[in-house]
Amino acid sequence: MADMYIRVAEEENEEPMEIPSEDDGTVLLSTVAAQFPGACGLRYRSPISQCMRGVRLAEGVLHAPENGWGNLVYVVNYPKDCGGFMDPTYGTFPLHESADNKRKMDEIDASSAKIKRGDQKTSDLIVLGLPWKTTEQDLKDYFSTFGDVIMVQVKRDAKTGNSKGFGFVRFTDWEAQGKVITQRHMIDGRWCDCKLPNSKQGPDEPMRSRKVFVGRCTEDMTSDDLRQFFMQYGEVTDVFIPKPFRAFAFVTFADDQIAASLCGEDLIIKGVSVHISNAEPKHSGRGHMMDRVRYGNGFGAQAFGSSSSRSSSSSLGNFSNFNLNPAMMAAAQAALQSSWGMMGMLAQQGQSATSGSSASGASSARDQTQYSTGTSNYSSGSAALGWGAGTNAASSGSGFNSSFGSSMESKSTGWGM
């Protein structure tokens, strides 16, 4: 059978790329994803109904519509709320741009879209929970199974040379980083977490927290119990139970809206009424509750948009309080981004794997023998949705800082949840 190709494009009216089909006339999703990283399916506009239709997908195989692939242009589907690439900053698919926004961006700067496909810079990742005995060679050996490792460090006490129990690792490629961030790691007999270090994290929007506080917990509630219970509302990416027992817990969802929807509720878990409320930022200074407005980005809750449901026009509306016109908005965005250093690095709230430690038997005096207490609540969490900002305005830079000075204060305050 002669080679057959179907035409695939990222948007309906964009130039299509020809993608080869298999001998049986199907097209492999992996073939599509090879050209459009992050793709999860295809759709097309039905010539009859004029509606978009999904292409049947089963087991990674895309099946032609009834009358064959024809000459239609198939449009790539990306995971919901995703601009079309996997973001190893979070190990998931954030990028909170609406399709509208994305299109605009592409018009403005086609090359920036390219940056987002695969060529991202990696970042150092902090490795928490290392056994004291783990050496840099150990780290390198372990992490090399994920990809090319270009840097490892074990942080040690300057005087004694003893490990501080954490280190850093950096990969060449973004995909490796993504993989590593989304799972826990058994290193020399201990479960370790890899995350973006604080220094690489941007601010977060309090109204968009994915984490809730669960008050009035009882001691018999394991993190597994909580995970199981809260799963009914949406994907749970993290459960944290402080040790020793303190009658509360934190539950993080993949979706901020789920979290928000539960706040204020009294829920019954194992026959006990627990109270759900907003998770306050860790280490927030004296501020409390009502002060929370200070923790935003300074431009209103949704100004730079987050994961869900932002219409492309609403962000302007949110600026009305500040009398900002679109130019100033762009400037503000540039200023914010440049102040975070790494362009395109998305801020992060609560990472996925972290609090498995609540079940790991670790404590301030870490038990290095570590045959953890067995409440292994971890089903290798599926990563966190992060806060996102557009990635391409950053070059304008620092000159704007002074004009937005007061707003910028908020950037480093708390919410590194």
Next chain:
DNA sequence: GTTGAGCGTT
């Protein structure tokens, strides 16, 4: 018993 551990001598 209602707010979480640890974050880089550059």
